Amino acid sequence: MARSDQMKALLRAYAGDNKEHFYAVAMQMAADEAHRGHTKLAAELRDLIDEAKKKTSFVNKPIPLAQPKGELSELLTVHYPQEHLQQMVLSSSVEKKLQRVLREQRNIDRLKAHGLSPRRKLLLIGPPGTGKTMTAAVIAGELRLPLFTARFDSLITKFMGESSAKLRLVFDALKSTRGVYFFDEFDSLGLQRGSQHDVAEMRRTLNMFLQLIEQDTSDSLLIAATNHSKDLDKALFRRFDDIIQYDSPDEAQVELLLRNKLSLFSPPNLDYATLAKHGQGESHADIVKACSDSVKDAIMDDRDMVSFDEVIQHLEERSQRKSL
Numbered sequence: 001m002a003r004s005d006q007m008k009a010l011l012r013a014y015a016g017d018n019k020e021h022f023y024a025v026a027m028q029m030a031a032d033e034a035h036r037g038h039t040k041l042a043a044e045l046r047d048l049i050d051e052a053k054k055k056t057s058f059v060n061k062p063i064p065l066a067q068p069k070g071e072l073s074e075l076l077t078v079h080y081p082q083e084h085l086q087q088m089v090l091s092s093s094v095e096k097k098l099q100r101v102l103r104e105q106r107n108i109d110r111l112k113a114h115g116l117s118p119r120r121k122l123l124l125i126g127p128p129g130t131g132k133t134m135t136a137a138v139i140a141g142e143l144r145l146p147l148f149t150a151r152f153d154s155l156i157t158k159f160m161g162e163s164s165a166k167l168r169l170v171f172d173a174l175k176s177t178r179g180v181y182f183f184d185e186f187d188s189l190g191l192q193r194g195s196q197h198d199v200a201e202m203r204r205t206l207n208m209f210l211q212l213i214e215q216d217t218s219d220s221l222l223i224a225a226t227n228h229s230k231d232l233d234k235a236l237f238r239r240f241d242d243i244i245q246y247d248s249p250d251e252a253q254v255e256l257l258l259r260n261k262l263s264l265f266s267p268p269n270l271d272y273a274t275l276a277k278h279g280q281g282e283s284h285a286d287i288v289k290a291c292s293d294s295v296k297d298a299i300m301d302d303r304d305m306v307s308f309d310e311v312i313q314h315l316e317e318r319s320q321r322k323s324l
Contacts, residue, residue, distance in 0.1 A: 023049055072169055075155055076148045078179070081137035088131055088138060089249060089257045089284065097244050098135065102142050108219070119241040121213065123186075124225040126246025129283030132225040133184060135244075139221060140180040148173065149182045164208040171212040174220040186224040186232070213239045254279040254287060258311070261291035265298050267305040275308070278315045286321075290314035 030045035085098060104111060104118035111118050124132040140147035155166050174181055213222065224240070226232060237243060249257060255276035262270070279287050293314040294306040 023052070072173060075151055075166055075170055076173065076181075077151060078146050078148045080144075081141040081147050083134060083137045083141040085138050085142055087260075088134060089253050089260065090131065091247065091250075091253070094131075094244055094246060097242060098139070101139065101242065105143055105221070120219075120221045121216075121239065121241045122221070122223045123237070123240040123243045124223065124246060125243065126227070127248060127283060128227050129285030130246040130248060131284050132246055133182075136180055136182040136184075136223045136225070139223070143180070143221075145221070146177070146179040147182060148177075148179050149184065152183075152185060163205040167205060167208050167212065171216060174216060174222065175218045178219045180221045180223060183222070183224040186226040210235055210239060248281060248283055249287070251276050251280050253284075254282070257284060257287045258291060261288055262294065262306055262311070265295050265304065265306045267307075270306075271308060275311055275315070278312055282315065282318055286318040287315070290318050293317075 026045065026049050030049070085095070085102070088095075090098070101119045101122065105120070108118050124135060126132060136149075137147055139145075150170060155163060155170070170181065216222065255272050258272050258275050258279065259266075279290070282290075290311065291314075294311045297310050298304070298306045
């Protein structure tokens with residue numbers, strides 16, 4: 001059996017995400033088993049370690065976080081997200097689609113060896129606050145990639161040809177630096193050609209985007225999000241590998257959100273079912289903010305637990321804001 005110090009070292013290496021140290025400790029444990037005469041177990045451990053090392057391809061290694069420079073620094077912001085899929089409360093259909101994207105990305109080498117490409121161009125549609133922006137952060141966090149967010153205030157200009165040139169810079173970055181590139185509020189770029197809001201420069205920029213996304217064969221992921229899918233140009237939809245629909249959480253999801261966010265400050269027998277009824281119809285973001293406000297009240301009042309009435313109050317305040 002493994003010694004206690006080896007077990008602790010193994011757990012520390014795993015918790016610290018130090019793969020090299022993890023493998024070194026594991027190999028030490030295999031050597032100890034061989035020394036004790038447990039040759040079959042030692043061989044099995046070494047085979048498991050070798051197999052794990054083979055599966056650690058470049059997609060599991062952090063990409064160096066290179067800050068965009070020059071004009072590109074005005075078009076993209078970048079950071080390394082720490083979010084993970086288990087932190088999100090999603091419908092089963094959305095979760096399955098995201099799991100499929102992650103699984104394909106983690107097996108990118110195996111798929112490419114068979115002439116196949118993983119999903120990497122996603123269009124997220126749904127009401128505000130339902131998890132679209134967090135999805136981009138989660139995918140980047142799960143794959144240990146930098147998240148580049150396009151700044152439309154700098155990308156879209158009124159001068160002829162300038163927006164298209166800037167857009168080309170962003171797509172050049174997709175090729176040179178692997179990451180997750182996030183286009184939020186995508187309807188500001190992808191408006192239907194011929195609509196009442198259509199202007200010549202926007203039309204040129206959209207045409208350029210359609211060309212660039214069609215030609216893009218990089219290893220980066222491109223994620224676009226919009227609250228107004230009906231306003232998007234129809235030609236955009238077939239350019240994406242997957243379209244994921246987000247909705248406000250149902251009552252069961254509201255209850256799970258409440259449990260997740262209030263767990264450390266929850267009094268015994270807190271009536272989550274009733275709280276969930278009050279929160280139904282609210283977005284994920286509003287429920288999370290209502291929970292945060294309740295926790296802040298408890299902390300400032302030197303209490304260890306939130307109160308049922310406070311949570312109700314903050315949920316109702318969030319609801320009232322929508323009618324303003």
